[in-house]
Amino acid sequence: MIRFARLLLASMLALSGAVVAASAADPVAVRIDEPGICGNEKVLSKITHRFRHQVRNVPRLPQVDIVDFYRISETRYQPSHAERPIDRRYCHATAALSDGHSRDVWYLIERPMGFAGIGSNVEFCVSGFDRWNVYNSRCRVLRPAKW
Numbered sequence: 379m380i381r382f383a384r385l386l387l388a389s390m391l392a393l394s395g396a397v398v399a400a401s402a403a404d405p406v407a408v409r410i411d412e413p414g415i416c417g418n419e420k421v422l423s424k425i426t427h428r429f430r431h432q433v434r435n436v437p438r439l440p441q442v443d444i445v446d447f448y449r450i451s452e453t454r455y456q457p458s459h460a461e462r463p464i465d466r467r468y469c470h471a472t473a474a475l476s477d478g479h480s481r482d483v484w485y486l487i488e489r490p491m492g493f494a495g496i497g498s499n500v501e502f503c504v505s506g507f508d509r510w511n512v513y514n515s516r517c518r519v520l521r522p523a524k525w
Contacts, residue, residue: 415487416469417450425485425502436509444504446474447483453522465489468522473504481505484513484520 415421426444433439454468467487472480482505491499503517513519 416452424500442475442477444473447471484517
């Protein structure tokens with residue numbers, strides 16, 4: 379039943395032309411040693427926008443913005459298979475903040491985890507800004523074991 383509902387929704391969105399917008403940040407085949415999808419402008423823009431919302435709405439966080447990303451890399455890739463139907467790409471970057479400091483940013487791009495199972499989802503953690511430990515201590519949930 380769920381599969382039928384997803385197919386129906388996907389076909390309705392395809393007819394309306396919304397699929398292109400919903401899947402704009404979908405991962406594509408990239409080499410692990412290149413930034414690839416981790417450096418995609420739409421992915422980084424989503425992180426910047428959500429970070430701005432976070433610092434404005436979480437008490438006692440410094441009022442800063444992300445002004446640039448550098449040293450972008452993919453740290454791990456988990457392709458989908460029969461028992462795990464979600465592609466996951468784990469990424470790391472250094473973010474330059476508006477106060478002149480730099481912070482590590484760990485992020486995860488999951489597909490198909492967008493709205494109604496169409497497109498991608500981006501989860502991120504900026505080191506020192508996870509006040510409520512959503513991603514465990516020092517963004518541990520999104521970091522590979524070696525970090």
